[in-house]
Each structure stands twice: as C-alpha cells, then as structure tokens.
C-alpha cells in the first residue's frame with residue numbers, strides 16, 4: 076500500500092527526463108529522489124500537516140466544509156519542480172505519476188472525483204487544466220468517475236501577494252456547483268497553500284448537495300519539516316509546536332534550492 080514514488084511509477088517507461096532536475100532519468104533521478112520529502116505521521120490527522128506529535132486538528136487546517144485533506148509530499152525541491160513542469164511546461168506525464176503517489180495514501184471512501192477548475196482565461200493560456208489532469212489520473216487509479224462539479228463564477232487575480240485572511244475573503248463566492256453533486260466527493264488540486272481555494276470549492280460542492288468533501292493535492296506547503304533521523308526537537312525561541320532539526324545542515328526549508 077505505501078510505496079515509494081520511485082517504485083510506484085517505475086513501470087512508466089517514457090523517454091522522459093527527471094521531473095525534478097530535468098537532467099536525470101524519469102521520473103526522479105537518485106539525487107532528486109533523495110530530496111523528496113514525503114509527508115506522514117506524526118501529523119495533523121485532519122489536514123496532514125507535519126506536527127511534532129499527531130493532533131486532531133491544527134492551525135494550518137483548511138476551512139470547515141472540508142472533512143480533511145492529504146498530500147503525499149511537501150511542496151519543495153524536486154516535487155515543486157515537477158508540479159511546475161506539469162503546470163507551466165506541459166509535462167503531462169507528471170500527472171499520472173503524482174496520482175499514483177496520491178492513491179497510495181489512506182483515503183476515505185468517495186463516490187466521485189472532481190477538481191478545482193482553473194479560470195477559463197488561464198486554461199486558454201496554458202492549453203489545459205493541471206488539476207483536471209491530476210483528478211482524471213486519480214479517478215482512473217481509484218476506478219471512479221471524474222466529473223467537473225463546480226465552476227468559477229468570477230476570475231480571480233493571483234493569490235501570491237495576499238495574506239491568508241485576504242485570500243479567504245477573495246475566494247468567497249468564486250465557485251458555484253455545476254450539475255447534481257454526489258454525496259461524497261474527492262476534491263483534487265495541484266498544491267495546497269492556505270486552503271482558501273479548496274475551502275471555497277468545498278462550499279460550492281456542499282451547496283450543490285455533497286455531504287462529505289475530502290481534499291487531496293499532489294503537494295502542500297509546510298512551514299518546517301521534521302528531520303528524518305533522530306527525535307525532533309522543539310524550536311525553543313519561537314514557541315511554536317513545529318519540529319526543528321538539530322544541526323543546521325539538516326534543516327531544509329521549502330523554497331531552498333535542492334541540495
């Protein structure tokens with residue numbers, strides 16, 4: 076059930092380059108494979124954010140209509156590069172590769188798979204919708220239908236410069252249900268940052284009739300990751316319950332260049 080991504084996609088033999096560095100063998104070269112940060116317990120049981128010890132909910136949890144959220148990887152290093160290649164460079168084979176990793180997680184039973192739809196203008200610019208590509212690949216793995224169950228009512232500007240509160244306000248009413256929404260929905264997006272977009276989409280799905288909406292993404296941004304070896308220690312000065320690795324070289328933050 077819990078395969079490493081290399082094993083789970085090893086059978087996909089395309090003449091592709093490493094989705095992390097673009098140089099080594101597909102899907103991830105050994106060096107990039109070593110930099111991938113899979114997410115797992117101890118974590119927030121609800122949203123899958125790493126935690127010093129497992130907790131029922133946390134400050135990083137996305138908004139209430141979502142029953143929970145999961146991501147197989149932290150959004151950093153080679154995974155960040157792979158998602159960006161899918162999104163901006165048209166490396167479509169990245170979608171089924173990431174989908175295989177998503178379905179190795181323990182997911183609740185659902186009736187249908189859907190996705191956060193891209194604004195029409197951006198879809199036209201890119202030629203396709205990366206969340207839809209991921210959702211379709213995940214649905215194939217789960218042997219479930221993939222359907223577009225919500226639509227954008229307005230086109231939003233990029234979220235990057237907004238604060239978390241501003242993002243939630245900006246996303247209110249952005250989505251509306253599309254057609255009849257089944258009872259239990261798996262909602263797919265490429266990346267989870269604040270959860271504002273996923274939460275707004277879940278609002279629309281709930282308004283359309285869903286009683287259970289669970290989010291999965293290929294990767295999520297995390298504040299700090301537990302060091303792989305040895306017991307994690309609390310960051311004494313910040314007072315936050317985020318683990319911190321001991322020696323400096325082990326501290327690897329999202330956004331750092333792969334090393």
Ligand SMILES: [Zn+2]
Nearest residue numbers: 093096104107
């Ligand atoms: Zn590589």
Ligand SMILES: [Zn+2]
Nearest residue numbers: 119122133136
């Ligand atoms: Zn949480």
